[in-house]
Amino acid sequence: MQVQQPEGYDPRAFAPFAVTVDLAVFTVRDGRLHVLLVRRGQEPHAGRWALPGGFVLPHESAEQAARRELAEETGLSDATAAGLHLEQLATYSDPDRDPRMRVVSVAYTALVPDLPEPRGGGDAAHAQWLPHGAHGPSPAPGPVDRPPAALAFDHDTILADAHRRVGAKLEYTCLATAFCPPEFTLGELRQVYETVWGVTLDRPNFRRKVLATPGFVRAVDGPPRLTGGRGKPAALYRAGPATVLHPPLLRPEGRTG
Amino acid sequence: MQVQQPEGYDPRAFAPFAVTVDLAVFTVRDGRLHVLLVRRGQEPHAGRWALPGGFVLPHESAEQAARRELAEETGLSDATAAGLHLEQLATYSDPDRDPRMRVVSVAYTALVPDLPEPRGGGDAAHAQWLPHGAHGPSPAPGPVDRPPAALAFDHDTILADAHRRVGAKLEYTCLATAFCPPEFTLGELRQVYETVWGVTLDRPNFRRKVLATPGFVRAVDGPPRLTGGRGKPAALYRAGPATVLHPPLLRPEGRTG
DNA sequence: ACAAAAGTGTTTAAGTTACACCCATGT
DNA sequence: ACATGGGTGTAACTTAAACACTTTTGT
DSSP states (O other), rough: OOOOOOSOEEEEEEEEEEEEEEEEEEEEEEEEEEEEEEEEEESSSSOOEEOEEEEEEESSSSHHHHHHHHHHHHTTOHHHHTTTTTEEEEEEEHHHHSSSSSSEEEEEEOOOOOOOOOOOOOOGGGGGEEEEESOOOSOOOOOOOOOOOSSSTTTHHHHHHHHHHHHHHHHBBBBGGGGGGBBOOOHHHHHHHHHHHHHHOOOOHHHHHHHHHHSSSSESSSSSSBSSSSOOBBOOOOEEEEEEEEEEEOGGGGGOO | OOOOOOSSSSSEEEEEEEHHHHHEEEETTEEEEEEEEOOOSHHHHSSSSSEEEEEEHHHHHHHHHHHHHHHHHHTTTTHHHHSSSSEEEEOOOOOSSSSOOOOOEEEEEEEOOOOOOOOGEEEEEEGEEEEOSSSSSSSOOOOOOOOOSSSSTTHHHHHHHHHHHHHHHHHBGGGGGGSSSSSSSHHHHHHHHHHHHHHOOOOOHHHHHHHSSSSSSSEOSSSOBBOOSSSSOOOOOOSSOOBSSSOOOOGGGOOOO
């Protein structure tokens, strides 16, 4: 009501916002879903875990900022990071989400295959993979890092939204291959679904479903077989050109929320 | 790489952004999908159609700003507008999207029943419903307003994204009822799908599908019947408590993009 | 020999599609 | 009478779910 369009867009008057990106980077490791987190070194929320992220620079888009941060935090080369799956999740703009000033954050979700521990320059030094949420049917034995109780700022909300979004997208897109290395077995692909959804899937049916979807995966020709530990060697596949699943691969129990 | 976390968050240094909201408000009218647009009165893009929207005020969240703008542009009371379906779409942050300054815009999608022409105070004076995109199987006869060729800024992109999102959400959520008045017939509900998707659906099958989904619609008890013009009077329904569709109501031809 | 995982086959239920047909109302 | 849209029924087809069974490896 009391709003009026500014004539000249005085940046002093209409630019009271800082814009950041936050990254929810997922991977599947040892049958559990992991998230890349950083430990905050300063107030507020010093010592708490937080999603990696940073400021959007004046000359770049939010997506460019997110991809830059992703490369920094994962310690990968820009070339490698450029191929990773990055997707805008939502924007969080609660006026009180950062006590210091007005910060609007554009959250992105990234899916990466099981990478080596983040190392390298920049902020990567303190970035770490921590398990998150519903784990698959067979959690890794032995002691594992506990998922942190409460993240800094509203990052718990962002992370929950990201997990829900990823789970939903697995149903009707070919996104699951983004969790896998360039060549993978159908067992590895199935484990992605089982880990993110926290369910067990029928192996034969899963196989048929995937192979029946035209461009989901392409068989690697060679004499291609490989062992994933014990058991019969499995054929290798690559991600296909398809991007959507028709019909979708619905998760059991019919739950979406 | 050259980024560093600011110690004290100097707003002068880290607040070079203005944040706005843009609204893609859809309705179904006369069997065609319509969008609420405003005509720009000043440069840049003076005279072009644009999505309604405005600045996020310092004390409000983006969603609050969107809801406020929605009430203003539709000319509805705040109470009525509070019940409308509003959903965050995405954030558009290309550095060059506004030639005057750096503006990051959070886009929202709203679905409303066929409302009277927008009237009332504020910016509503120049807001208008214009047809958009794929129309249903039976376009309204007679001359209608042409959909504008090119919107201002990147609003064509936003509008296309919004349409795609709405179409996709109809498949696996109960969203379609947001296009309908409080009490509606199954024919009206079906017309929503047909209009947004631009297809014709089999009436008997659509009916069964909707009624078989537990909380999608609830029959209105009374002696409730009503005429939608010609033909047999139809039973009335209200939106049910369900929010997701299981299994989904897939559109024919299996196209999603 | 046994466990584990891949891969194939089959049976049964469930859901979808495409119709034919009757009902109630306006013109 | 006829057109129009609501509502019911049904058979053919397609898809999904459950489970038995064989193959190939490591221990």
